[in-house]
Amino acid sequence: MRRMLRDFVGKRRCCPFKAQNNAHYASYKRFRRRIIRRSSSDRDGPAASTPVATGRQHEPSFEFDTVCQRLELDSPPRHHETAQKVLNGHSQVLVGGASRCEAITPPNTPHTFTASGNAPEQGWVWRAAAQEPGNGQQAGSDERRHALQPFAVLEEASVSLQGKSVVKLAVPSLLDDYYTNLLDCSCNGMVALALGSSVYLWNSETGALVGYLHSSPQPARAHHQTQSISCLSWSRDGRTLCVGTRRGEIQLWDVEHQNMRCLPPHMSVVGALSWKQQLLSSGSVLGLIHHLDPRAQTALVGTAVQKEAICSLQWSPGDNWLASGSTEGLLCVWDSDIAGLTRSRQPITVMKQPSAVKAMGWCPWQRKIIATGGGWKDGELRIWDSDLGTCVTSANTHSQICSLRWTERKRYLVTGHGLPHHQVNCWSWDLPSLSPICQLTGHSNRVLHLALNPDGTQIFSAGADQQFLIWDTGVP
Template identity: 55%
Template structure:
C-alpha cells in the first residue's frame, strides 16, 4: 500500500492513503491546477525528516517498483525491510498548493552514530555475528594448498553475509584490508598481519538493530573508507581510518546501497533501484549529481582515468556514462550499453587499456568477457563453466583474477594476450563460493573471502 505526503504549506504535511489521495486529486483537477506530491514507498514507515537542499529537491526519490521487488534468481537475496509503519490518529484535510508556493520536501534519514574500536578491544566483540569460537582474522588450523604450489594463509571471517550482490572486501594503496562482517567493518594490515580495529554502528535505543553493511570502497589515496548499508534509509559512511573518526555521514538512497566508487575526492553510490548519486563530502550540500538507470544496479566503478563510469544491472546490462553525470539531469542517458545473459555483478576496468572493461557472468552464463566500450563490442570471451562472483585486474603483472562459485569454488588467474583469455593457474581451497577478491598494492598477494566464512591470503 502506498502512502503519499501531501504538502499543505511550507512547513506542513499530512500522510494519506493512495486511494484517498487519488480521489482527492481527481476532484481537485476538475476545477483547479494540480497539486504537487511526492510518492513514498518505504515500507509504510514514519521517517524522521531532514530538509533536502536545492539539488535534492529536483531529484527523483528512490521508489520501489513491482519489477524490482520481484525475485531475481538464486543470486539475489532478500532485502532487509522495516515493517514498522505510521498509524496517524487523524488525517487533516488536504489543501492545494499553487505554483507560486515554494515546496519543501521532507524525507527521512535518521542519523546512526558509528564508532571506532582499536585493536586492544577488538578481540572482545559483543555483536551478534560471532556464532562460533573463532574471532575475525584468527588463523585457521588447516592451511590451504592449491595448484602450482601456491600457498595461503587461512583466516576466519565469521558471519560474512552470503549475498552475491554485496561488495564487502577491499584493499587500499597502503595495504590495509577492509572486510565487512554483518554490521561491522574490520581493518587488517596485510603487511604486519594484525587487526587495527573495527568500525561498528552504535546501537541507539529505539533503532532496533544495527545496519548490515552491503558494500564498501577505499578512496584512491587510501585515507577514506566509504561504507554503504542495506537498511531502508541508507547513508554512506565516510571514515578517516588513520584518525579513527567519522568524517561525514551522507544521506543517500532509500533502498539498499549495492556499490560505491571514488572519482578523486568525489564518491558515487548506486542503489538496488537503479539510482546513482554523486557526492562531494567537502561541500555543505554534498549531493552534486544523479542519474537513473531503469534496472536494479548491482555494480559501479569509475575508470582509472576518471573519464567513464560503468554501472551493471541485474538484468545483464552494462551501462557506460561519461564524466558529465556530475550534475542533475534526469534525462541523461549512458553513452554506451552492452548486454550479457546474466547480471553484471563482477566488473572491472582494465588499468592499462583505456575503455576496456571486463565482466563476469552469473550462474546462468559463466562467461568472462572483455568489452571495448568505444566500439561497444565484446573483444574477448571465455567460458569458465562456473558462476563468476567477482574479478580484479593486476596492473603490475597485467593479469585478471576471477572468483568463482559452483562447482569448484576456485580463483582463476587469466592472461589476456592478442584478444585471447588463457587460464594461468587456479587456486582452490574454499568449500563454498568465493564472493570477493582483491589484491595488495604490488599484486604479490591475493585476498579471497568466501561463503564458507574464510578469508584466504594467497602468495602469488
C-alpha cells in the same frame, strides 16, 4: 439566550447516536483503545489502522521495503551536516598519511562517533584489536569456529592444487549474498571487510587485525536494529573508507581526522560504491546513481538513472568513464559529465550479457577495455570494447563468476567463482587472447569477494564458507 447557545454547542460535541440511545455513544479514544486491545490479542497481526512501526515487523535480514521496489526515484536531495565526533577520554584510532596507514597504541576506551543527519540513532564505535578478548576454545568444532575472532588463523602455509601457498583465516558472520561488495584493500595495504554491521580492518603487511568499526543504536534508541552493511570502498589515497548500508545510508570514515560523516542517502539498498579522486559515486537497487562531493556544502552534485538495480559501479582508471552493472545484465558506460540533478542523462554505451553484471572491472593498462563475469546460468568471462560496445574475446569458465579484479603491476586478471568449483582463477590477457594462468582451490563455497595488495603479489578472497584466504600467487 446563553442557555440555548450552551445546549446547542453541547449537542454538536456529542455523537449523533447519543440522543437516540446512550449505549451507542463512544468517544474516539475509547474506540481506538478497543481496536488496539483487540489487535494485540489477535495472533494474525495488527489491524490495518493500528499505528505500528514498520521497522519492527521485518526480520533483521530484510533488504528493503517492497513498496520501495516500485518507486522510480530515490529520495530527493537533502542537506546533511558534518558528523559530530564524540571522544571518550583521550583515545586514539588509526591515522593515515599519503603513503601509509598504521595502528596507534590501543586506547583504554573505544572511540564513539555519533553521525548526524539521516541516521541520528546510529553510533559508530572504533575498537582496537588489543581490546578484544582472546579466541575462545570450545569442544565442538562448530562452536569453536563461531567463537573465533575475525582474521584468526585457521590454517597456515597450506598449498593448493596448483602449488600456490595459502593461509586460511576465520571471518564468521560473513553475509552470503551475491549482490554485496564487502571487501576492499587500500593503496596502503589496509584490508577492510564488512561482517554484519561491523567493518574489520586487517593490515596485509603485518598480518595483524587492527580493529573494527561497529554500527550500533544509541542507548536512547535501543529499540532500533543495527544496520547491515551492503558495500564498502576505500578512497584512492587510502584516507577515507566509505560504507553503504541496506537502509540506504552512506557513511564516510575519515581516518586522518578521526570522524564519521553522513552523506545524502538512498531510499533503498546501496549496491555499489566507486571513487573518482575526491568524488564518490553510489548506486542503489532502485537504479539511481548519486554523485557526491563531500567537500561541497550540498554534497549531492549529480544523478543518473538506470532502469534496473545496480550491483556494480566503477570509474575508469583515467576517470573518463563510469561503468554501472545491473541485475538484469546491462553494462552501461557514462561520460564524466556528472553535474546536475536530472533524469534525462543517458549512457554513451550499453552492452548486454545473459546474467547480472556484478563481477566487473576496467583494465588498468588498456584504454576503454572492461571485463565482466557471468552468473551461474552463464559462466562466461568477457572482455569488452566500451567504445564500440562489442565483446572482444571471451572464455567459458563453466562456473558462476562472483567477483573480478585486475592488477596493474603484474598485469593479470583474477576471478572468484561459485558453483560448481568454488575456486580462484588467474588470467593473462594480451589483445585479443585470454588465457588461464592458474587455478587456486581452497574455498568450500562460492568466492564472493576479491581484493589484491598494492603490488599484486597477494590475492585476498572471502567466501560464503566464512573463510578469508591469502594467496601468495608468485605470478611473474
